[in-house]
Amino acid sequence: MRSITVFCGSNVGASPQYAEDAKALGREIARRGIRLVYGGSAKGLMGVIADSALAEGGEVIGIITRLLHDLGHLQPGLSACETLPDMRSRKARMSELADGFIALPGGLGTFEEVLEAMTLTQLGEHQKGVACLNTANFFAPLRSVFAHAVREGFMRAEHSQMLIVEETPGALLDALGQWQAPVVNKWIEPARH
Ligand code: AMP
Numbered sequence: 548m549r550s551i552t553v554f555c556g557s558n559v560g561a562s563p564q565y566a567e568d569a570k571a572l573g574r575e576i577a578r579r580g581i582r583l584v585y586g587g588s589a590k591g592l593m594g595v596i597a598d599s600a601l602a603e604g605g606e607v608i609g610i611i612t613r614l615l616h617d618l619g620h621l622q623p624g625l626s627a628c629e630t631l632p633d634m635r636s637r638k639a640r641m642s643e644l645a646d647g648f649i650a651l652p653g654g655l656g657t658f659e660e661v662l663e664a665m666t667l668t669q670l671g672e673h674q675k676g677v678a679c680l681n682t683a684n685f686f687a688p689l690r691s692v693f694a695h696a697v698r699e700g701f702m703r704a705e706h707s708q709m710l711i712v713e714e715t716p717g718a719l720l721d722a723l724g725q726w727q728a729p730v731v732n733k734w735i736e737p738a739r740h
Pocket of ligand 1: 558
């Protein structure tokens with residue numbers, strides 16, 4: 548892994564543990580000499596992880612939209628920054644620059660990015676792993692939703708298990724580096740009723 552795109556909240560969350568884990572992940576990414584690509588904002592966990600990777604001498608690339616840039620959200624001191632016209636083109640660029648993806652806790656924006664990255668792997672548009680740092684078991688409900696979709700015949704277990712879930716940055720980066728996409732057809736043969 549030479550370049551990882553991180554999705555995470557533009558808020559810091561209710562517990563200081565979220566920011567502590569974001570800092571630890573930023574440090575570990577920089578120490579491993581991996582380039583950090585992210586939303587370019589100084590807000591929430593995004594600003595926290597960018598700060599910690601930069602402080603450790605890491606390379607941090609921000610990919611931000613024109614609107615958020617003009618609202619003054621851009622993190623100062625980034626290694627490089629690209630401003631794209633909208634969220635869609637920005638996500639495509641963040642994906643292009645990634646060897647794999649990591650999610651920290653977040654809200655709608657984070658969930659949407661995680662699900663899109665997994666969907667593109669499921670369809671074979673790319674073969675990139677998606678890993679989440681499971682601070683305070685934040686991602687347990689998302690895994691429950693996946694398990695529900697598997698039980699109800701809308702998703703293969705192999706695809707639900709694509710989401711790598713780890714408790715520490717070191718284990719997360721190791722698992723993402725070793726991950727291989729499942730070779731399984733997305734479409735499930737319907738049971739006859
Ligand atoms: P949310 O989880 O709803 O806070 O949204 C965070 C995710 O959406 C991040 O991973 C970003 O890629 C994107 N995003 C949301 N707000 C911003 C912002 N102010 N600046 C840059 N990206 C943002």
